[in-house]
Amino acid sequence: MGQRRVRVPRQRRPMVEMSYQPGRSLLHRLHPLTKVAWLVVLTVTVFLTDAPVSPLVVAAGALILLTTCGIPPWRAPGMRVWLPLAVAILVTHALAVQTGTPLAGPLTNEGVASGLRAMGRLVSVVTMSTLFVLTTDPVSLTCALMRGGLPYRWGFALVTSLRLAPVFRMEAHHIYRAQLVRGVAYQAAGPRRGWLVLRHLCLPLLVSALRTAHALSLSMEGRGFGRHRRRTFTREVAATRADVIAALLLPAAVAATLWQPIARLMTGA
Amino acid sequence: MIRFEQFGWRFAEAPCWALRDIVLTIDRGEFVVIAGPSGSGKSTLAMAMCGLLLGRQEGEGRGRVLVDGDDVAGIPLYQTAEKIALVQQNPETHFATLTVADEIAFGMENRCLDRAEIERRSAEAMQWLGISHLRGRALATLSGGEKQRVAVASILAGGPAVVVLDEPTASLDPESSTALFRRLAVLCRRQGLTVVVTEHKLALLRRLGSRVVFLDAGCVVADERWSTSDDDRQDEGAWKLGLAGRQPCPLSDPTGEPVARLSQVHVTPGDAEILTQVSLCVQPGEIVALTGPNGGGKSTLLQCMAGLVGPSRGAVEVCGSSVVSPPSAALVRRIGFVFQNADHQIVSDTVWGEALFASRQFGVADATVEEEARRFLAGAGLAGRRQDHPYRLSWGEKRRLNVVSAILHRPRLLLLDEPFAGQDWENLGVLLGAIRRVVEDVHAGNEPDAPNSLLKNVAAAPCGGRRALKNADAEGQRRVLQQPAKAGSPGPGACVLVTHDPRIVTRFCSRVVFVADGRIIVDSAVAEAFDRLRSLGHGAYVADPQDPWSAIAGRVDRGPRAILGAAAGAG
Numbered sequence: 043m044g045q046r047r048v049r050v051p052r053q054r055r056p057m058v059e060m061s062y063q064p065g066r067s068l069l070h071r072l073h074p075l076t077k078v079a080w081l082v083v084l085t086v087t088v089f090l091t092d093a094p095v096s097p098l099v100v101a102a103g104a105l106i107l108l109t110t111c112g113i114p115p116w117r118a119p120g121m122r123v124w125l126p127l128a129v130a131i132l133v134t135h136a137l138a139v140q141t142g143t144p145l146a147g148p149l150t151n152e153g154v155a156s157g158l159r160a161m162g163r164l165v166s167v168v169t170m171s172t173l174f175v176l177t178t179d180p181v182s183l184t185c186a187l188m189r190g191g192l193p194y195r196w197g198f199a200l201v202t203s204l205r206l207a208p209v210f211r212m213e214a215h216h217i218y219r220a221q222l223v224r225g226v227a228y229q230a231a232g233p234r235r236g237w238l239v240l241r242h243l244c245l246p247l248l249v250s251a252l253r254t255a256h257a258l259s260l261s262m263e264g265r266g267f268g269r270h271r272r273r274t275f276t277r278e279v280a281a282t283r284a285d286v287i288a289a290l291l292l293p294a295a296v297a298a299t300l301w302q303p304i305a306r307l308m309t310g311a
Numbered sequence: 312m313i314r315f316e317q318f319g320w321r322f323a324e325a326p327c328w329a330l331r332d333i334v335l336t337i338d339r340g341e342f343v344v345i346a347g348p349s350g351s352g353k354s355t356l357a358m359a360m361c362g363l364l365l366g367r368q369e370g371e372g373r374g375r376v377l378v379d380g381d382d383v384a385g386i387p388l389y390q391t392a393e394k395i396a397l398v399q400q401n402p403e404t405h406f407a408t409l410t411v412a413d414e415i416a417f418g419m420e421n422r423c424l425d426r427a428e429i430e431r432r433s434a435e436a437m438q439w440l441g442i443s444h445l446r447g448r449a450l451a452t453l454s455g456g457e458k459q460r461v462a463v464a465s466i467l468a469g470g471p472a473v474v475v476l477d478e479p480t481a482s483l484d485p486e487s488s489t490a491l492f493r494r495l496a497v498l499c500r501r502q503g504l505t506v507v508v509t510e511h512k513l514a515l516l517r518r519l520g521s522r523v524v525f526l527d528a529g530c531v532v533a534d535e536r537w538s539t540s541d542d543d544r545q546d547e548g549a550w551k552l553g554l555a556g557r558q559p560c561p562l563s564d565p566t567g568e569p570v571a572r573l574s575q576v577h578v579t580p581g582d583a584e585i586l587t588q589v590s591l592c593v594q595p596g597e598i599v600a601l602t603g604p605n606g607g608g609k610s611t612l613l614q615c616m617a618g619l620v621g622p623s624r625g626a627v628e629v630c631g632s633s634v635v636s637p638p639s640a641a642l643v644r645r646i647g648f649v650f651q652n653a654d655h656q657i658v659s660d661t662v663w664g665e666a667l668f669a670s671r672q673f674g675v676a677d678a679t680v681e682e683e684a685r686r687f688l689a690g691a692g693l694a695g696r697r698q699d700h701p702y703r704l705s706w707g708e709k710r711r712l713n714v715v716s717a718i719l720h721r722p723r724l725l726l727l728d729e730p731f732a733g734q735d736w737e738n739l740g741v742l743l744g745a746i747r748r749v750v751e752d753v754h755a756g757n758e759p760d761a762p763n764s765l766l767k768n769v770a771a772a773p774c775g776g777r778r779a780l781k782n783a784d785a786e787g788q789r790r791v792l793q794q795p796a797k798a799g800s801p802g803p804g805a806c807v808l809v810t811h812d813p814r815i816v817t818r819f820c821s822r823v824v825f826v827a828d829g830r831i832i833v834d835s836a837v838a839e840a841f842d843r844l845r846s847l848g849h850g851a852y853v854a855d856p857q858d859p860w861s862a863i864a865g866r867v868d869r870g871p872r873a874i875l876g877a878a879a880g881a882g
Contacts, residue, residue, distance in 0.1 A: 064449075181410065202407055204409060205406060205408065205409055205450075208451060216655045219614065220648070220656045222638065222643065223617050223638065223646060223648040224648070224656065224668060224669040225644070225672030225673050226672060227640070246654070246658055249654070249702065250655075253404075253654070254403075254404050257404035257405070258405070260363060260388075260397075260399075261405045261406075261407065262407050263388050263389060264361070264388060264396060265389075265407075265418030265421055265465070266392070266393075266421035268421075273423055274420050275420060276429050277413060277416075
């Protein structure tokens with residue numbers, strides 16, 4: 043007797059989580075501070091330029107880089123929210139701004155340019171930030187910052203936050219479930235729901251967080267944390283030839299993005 | 312190396328001393344096991360010897376603790392920690408970084424050692440603990456056993472002379488627990504490391520530890536070399552506690568409607584599949600032991616039955632109704648759930664409020680239930696703590712409170728995730744008796760407001776549940792169980808519990824379900840399951856007939872004087 047074939051429903055692939063995704067791409071291998079420099083400088087640049095196309099080009103470049111890192115744009119975290127929002131901003135600007143030359147119907151050239159600029163800025167900043175988070179090991183970043191002069195107590199405040207954030211998220215899940223199965227009606231409507239969440243989720247979570255922080259502080263102090271003003275680091279975060287090239291390319295990228303204001307400045311227009 | 316001189320400690324606002332007149336000396340290179348009932352002061356003793364009490368915790372102390380001749384109260388923690396270091400029960404609260412290599416190097420980096428030295432010591436510590444292959448891994452991806460070994464390695468790399476481990480295997484499966492203790496014993500023998508372990512699982516430590524110090528009510532009541540003659544007295548103590556000799560739960564009623572049924576269940580949150588094609592049927596009156604390695608999917612399986620995790624494929628039914636996620640109010644009323652972490656369930660300000668929390672939520676907290684709560688708290692040794700905040704209880708006491716809170720509303724399906732962690736045999740007897748009675752009582756058709764008290768025999772006796780368990784009339788119980796359910800009664804009940812202790816399985820459960828890698832590997836009656844597990848190379852999950860704990864527990868039952876007398880006699 044032939045076995046009955048079970049039809050397995052095709053599952054939608056989940057979104058990538060907004061946290062560091064280990065990999066060996068070029069971006070993964072760049073020094074964290076090189077990526078910080080690119081992120082900060084290009085973010086400022088897309089807000090300085092008034093050319094509608096430049097932020098879109100930056101956004102397109104970031105999306106291509108995202109794909110080279112093995113993450114298709116439609117699986118990038120938050121992209122299903124950001125892209126419709128960006129389109130909504132484009133439409134709103136295009137319809138609201140009525141100055142300039144009419145194109146078709148209520149649309150004018152200045153309205154469309156304003157919409158494209160706003161959309162480009164939003165998409166480029168979000169995509170670049172996503173790219174940075176997905177390809178930068180937070181511990182390497184902190185280590186690089188500490189080696190660069192950031193006091194190590196501050197640096198470890200960041201590292202322990204990164205370490206504990208998923209722990210607390212998991213704790214919140216567990217507490218929510220533990221109370222749900224004991225009859226706490228989280229689905230209640232209105233202010234009662236807020237009270238239930240505060241009383242039966244937030245307070246136990248806060249207590250748990252304080253206990254965890256206390257235990258962690260004992261563990262860290264017991265291993266000599268804070269004993270000396272400085273400490274050594276075994277983790278190597280070295281700059282490579284790729285970082286030198288990236289650093290050299292940054293001014294060129296800025297110039298390309300700001301070509302319109304620069305040209306106006308040069309011509310005195 | 313470590314000397315307690317008439318040391319005592321009382322936590323702020325606590326009614327009694329947690330430790331009293333402790334006189335104890337631990338020499339270099341010893342492997343000392345600190346044992347004792349839940350709440351006897353083991354963890355407090357561990358904290359005291361690591362310098363974590365005096366001057367750092369709110370409380371009152373007397374006497375001294377000397378480490379290498381220095382009073383720990385007078386020296387900074389980091390200085391004490393260079394000689395004596397504590398590995399906490401939960402490795403999650405130990406880690407300060409995100410990767411194995413960073414974590415092991417953390418302490419040495421703080422002490423400004425140079426890179427070559429850190430690399431050398433890290434490699435050595437990882438080799439000792441057998442975790443060299445984990446070097447590049449993120450901590451979040453490790454199993455419970457691996458995390459615990461990384462925590463120990465991160466301490467050992469700093470080069471302390473003494474390592475203190477506070478119930479390091481509370482949440483570990485038997486294989487991981489055995490592996491950890493064996494590594495420590497080898498270090499003790501070869502490197503001269505002094506190891507102090509607070510632990511309930513004495514069976515695992517029998518051939519590894521050199522000495523056992525037994526605490527009761529904050530006092531050292533026995534301090535003796537490990538003797539193999541203890542093995543001959545197996546089960547003596549357990550008999551006294553009314554556990555040994557009990558037949559496996561005979562309650563299964565295969566003709567009845569299953570209390571819970573899982574059909575071809577898959578659970579796939581994200582990319583990883585946690586449960587694969589799991590089918591399980593829990594019959595009325597059954598007490599099913601869910602066992603297997605850490606990370607195998609046991610907790611997810613329990614949560615799936617409670618509707619807390621939705622299956623991606625397959626179906627789950629409880630009491631004939633389909634389970635959806637999140638669970639309906641009707642479903643949660645039928646379920647009593649105890650989570651793995653005792654703190655996750657605690658939301659009330661008092662022990663009394665916490666015990667009655669679920670019953671109040673379900674609107675069944677009447678005078679009968681309150682009376683039962685009062686009796687059970689007395690049986691569980693919590694009668695005097697009713698107005699205390701639950702967070703002031705020890706871990707074992709919190710677990711008992713969790714169980715009380717989960718059973719008082721008379722659920723039909725009890726789902727218990729490692730409810731016995733941190734329990735000594737004595738309190739274990741109380742818990743097992745209560746769980747069994749819930750299943751039996753519901754099986755007999757008693758409704759929550761019925762006059763037939765749930766815990767009438769457990770706690771009505773002058774000495775609470777312990778004596779009642781000893782006097783339990785097995786034949787009488789069986790008669791009650793064979794009674795048909797009353798018309799309109801909630802129907803027969805069942806219990807599925809996660810445990811790593813084969814002794815509990817042998818004496819208490821009717822069936823074993825072994826889960827590994829998200830699949831059910833073995834599902835059969837206890838004896839048959841143990842045979843299969845042995846043949847599959849999972850001998851650590853099978854009951855060991857040579858168990859010295861029960862012999863020691865037997866002496867505790869006769870009181871501290873008997874123990875001291877036995878110790879003197881042995882001397």
